[in-house]
Amino acid sequence: MSQAPLLRVSNLTHMYGNRVGCRDVSFELWPGEVIGIVGESGSGKSTLLSCLSTRQQPSAGLVEYDTADQGLTDVYALSEPRRRMLMRTDWGIVHQNPRDGLRMGVSAGANVGERLMAVGARHYGRIREQAGQWLDKVEIDPTRMDDQPATFSGGMLQRLQIARNLVTHPRLVFMDEPTGGLDVSVQARLLDLLRRLVTDLGLSAIVVTHDLAVARLLAHRLMVMRQGEVVEHGLTDQVLDDPHHPYTQLLVSSVLQP
C-alpha cells in the first residue's frame, strides 16, 4: 500500500444555519479502497459527499487530496481552475440521477468523448474508438454511439454516466446512491458491473447508499451516519455482521426483517 492516503478528512462539519448537515467527520481513504457511507434519510450522507467533492464548502474542517505535484493539499485552497481540472480528470462523480451527470443535449459518444478531450485528446478517430470501447465495457451497444441519451432506459443512462466518469481513469470516484431509483433486476446488473470496474481499474471510491446490500458488495470499509455524525466505522463485514452501536444494530436488523 502507498505511503500516503489519497484523501484525508479532518473534523469536517457543515451546518445549514442551526441545523447540522454533518459534524466532526474524520477519516482517511487509501488508494484502491472503497468506503461506503450508510445511514437513514437525513443522516448527512449527501452533505458529507458534497463537502468532500467540493460541491459545497464546509463550515469547518479540512479535506486534503493527494495531488500529483504537491502531495496532500487542502482541496478548498486550490485555485478554481485547478479544482475544476481535478474534477474533470482525477475525480469522477456518479450522481443518483444520471441526468445530473450527463449532458442530455449531446450524443452518448460525445458524453464519453468530451471527458477525453478535457485531458487533451484531440484525434477524432481515436476519441470515437475509445468512446465505443467504453460503451461496450458498460454493456451499451456501441452502435448506439450517435443516439441521444434521452432515448436510453434508466439503467443505460446510469451505465453511460459511469462510462463518462471512468474513461479518464480517475483515481477517486464519488458515487451518490448509484443504484437508486432503478428496478431491482437492473440494480443487480449495475452493481455487478460497478464491482467489476472498481476492481479491474483499482479505483478508490466513496459510495453513499442507504442500501446495505450495495454497501456490502462494493465497500471495503463502512461509515455509519446518524444525525450528521459517524457513529460506527470499520470493515464492512465486521460492521454488518457484528454491529456495535445500537443504531447500526437497528439498521442491520431492520433489513433482516421479512
Ligand SMILES: Nc1ncnc2c1ncn2[C@@H]1O[C@H](COP(=O)(O)OP(=O)(O)OP(=O)(O)O)[C@@H](O)[C@H]1O
Ligand atoms: N439545502 C439544505 N438546507 C437546509 N438543510 C439541509 C439542506 N440539505 C440538507 N439539509 C439537512 O441536513 C441534514 C442532512 O441531510 P442530507 O441530505 O445530507 O442527508 P442524507 O443522509 O443524504 O439523506 P437522504 O438519504 O434522504 O438524501 C438533514 O437534517 C437535512 O434536513
